Structures are given as structure tokens and as C-alpha cells.
Amino acid sequence: MSDYADAREAGTPGERLDGRVARTRAGLREAVLELAAQRKIECVNAAEIARAAGVTRATFYNHADSPADLLAAVLGADLDRLTDELPAHVPEHGAQKYEVFQYGVRTLATHLNTHLAVYRTGFAGARPSPTLVTLLSERYARWLRPFVAGQDDPQSAPARLRAAYGDTVLDLYVMHAAYGGVGMLVQWLRDADIDFEQVVQVGFTVLPPFWFGGYAPPERPAP
Incomplete structure (x- = not known):
């Protein structure tokens, strides 16, 4: 002892x-x-x-x-620790929003790589683990919400829908983006030929400019 x-x-x-x-x-x-x-x-x-x-x-x-609850608590604590290190407020300027978003995505990659064996196993086969899909989607959505909630262009589609239907539309936006993003992560972990940088770049092109206050990230030349 x-x-x-x-x-x-x-x-x-x-x-x-x-x-x-x-x-x-x-x-x-x-x-x-x-x-x-x-x-x-x-x-x-x-x-x-x-x-x-x-x-x-x-x-x-x-x-x-249950075992699923235990795993979600363990991985969720790690995700929360990493996201707590992100900026407390999303910047208003579009380019700065984009930079914060990039940093957040790469923070998520740190978590995934730390527990790579767990995620590869959980996402293998035709039916990915619902525990892991739900965990990542809910945490990702929580982090994404300020990006769409904070945009202030009254002519943007989110602003018009929000004016018509209220804040509930924000949840539809973020959950659509979150589950789509996790779907890309599932494919990345299933396919060894996909590099994470491809996931990052595709993710940025899928999200419309209003996520970044109208800022359109410059297109990267094909390799």
C-alpha cells in the first residue's frame, strides 16, 4: 500500500x-x-x-x-470539461464567429480521438449506438445554439422564422445541424479513408453563412 x-x-x-x-x-x-x-x-x-x-x-x-447511462456520464463529463474551455460568448463579428466555430469543432475532435476505440466500436455496423449518437447530438446542439440565436440580421431566414414562430425554431435549426454533423462523424469513424479535415471542411460548407453572421468562409482549393 x-x-x-x-x-x-x-x-x-x-x-x-x-x-x-x-x-x-x-x-x-x-x-x-x-x-x-x-x-x-x-x-x-x-x-x-x-x-x-x-x-x-x-x-x-x-x-x-445502466451501463449506457454510466458511459454517457463519463463521456459527457469529458465533453463538458472541454467545452468549458471554449469562449464564454460567441463573437458578433462573422469572421470571429467562424474562428470560434473552428476551434470548437477541433475541440470535439480532441474528445473523439481520446476515446477513439469507444466511438469506432459504437458507430460500427448498420446501427450506430443510440447512446453515443444522442450524447454527441445533444452536446453539439447545446454548443451550436448561440451561433444561430446570436445572429442579428433581421432579413435572415432564421430571424424571420423566429419573429413568426418564436424561439422554438432555434431548436429545429440546431438539432438539424447537430444530428447532421454527428452523421458525418459516424461516417468518418466507419471509413478509414476519410480524414477528419475533410469532415471539418464539408461541415463548414454545409452550414449556411447565417451561422457566422453572414460571413462566408473562403473556399479552400482542392488538393
Whole structure:
């Protein structure tokens, strides 16, 4: 036993409990990531995760309702940590909006590459993991919303629809873009011949200029 572990065990009952909870959470995190890299999370059961983490099924259910919920919590925490590092406010200037958007997309790529085995496994085959699709789509939509909500051209299509129907149209815009973007990610992870830079560039051309305050990114020459 390490000196650190000795010190923890010698602490107060509350400190010892906190230490055990932290170790349990870490073990469950490692176990669910390891198993989700081998099979779609929908095919993994709680007993397998508990066994890999060295805990009981009862302990597993003290921390999660299901393997899918546990994986979504683990990956969601990583996504939230990365997105918290993004600028707090979307700039008004179109070119600056575009730069923030680029940075955000590459931040997402960092997350995907960190957990590449999990996503490749989850997106393999004809039916991608609904857990992973929903996780990415909802997080992506949450981040996208300020880009369309903050545009201020009253003649733009989003502004006219928003004036007619209210803010609910924003959710339609962002969810359409989010699920479409995740669809491209699924294809990227399925096809080894697709480079992530292709996903980035196609994504920028698919989104209309109003996402960036009317700014149209310059077209990149074909290689």
C-alpha cells in the first residue's frame, strides 16, 4: 500500500469514505470505457462492468442506472470539461464567429480521438449506438445554439422564422445541424479513408453563412 493510501486510510471516517467513493468511481469509469471499446455499450451488462471494476452489482447501481447511462456520464463529463474551455460568448463579428466555430469543432475532435476505440466500436455496423449518437447530438446542439440565436440580421431566414414562430425554431435549426454533423462523424469513424479535415471542411460548407453572421468562409482549393 502506498504512503498516499496509508494516509487516506488513517484519516477521518468521512475522508476514508470519500477515498473509497473516488476509487469506486475511477474503477467504474475505466471499466465502462474498456468494455465499450470492445462492444457497443447496449450489449454490455451491469454485472460485467461491476466485475471489471471490482465492485458488486449493488455498488454499480448506486452510481448509475445502466451501463449506457454510466458511459454517457463519463463521456459527457469529458465533453463538458472541454467545452468549458471554449469562449464564454460567441463573437458578433462573422469572421470571429467562424474562428470560434473552428476551434470548437477541433475541440470535439480532441474528445473523439481520446476515446477513439469507444466511438469506432459504437458507430460500427448498420446501427450506430443510440447512446453515443444522442450524447454527441445533444452536446453539439447545446454548443451550436448561440451561433444561430446570436445572429442579428433581421432579413435572415432564421430571424424571420423566429419573429413568426418564436424561439422554438432555434431548436429545429440546431438539432438539424447537430444530428447532421454527428452523421458525418459516424461516417468518418466507419471509413478509414476519410480524414477528419475533410469532415471539418464539408461541415463548414454545409452550414449556411447565417451561422457566422453572414460571413462566408473562403473556399479552400482542392488538393
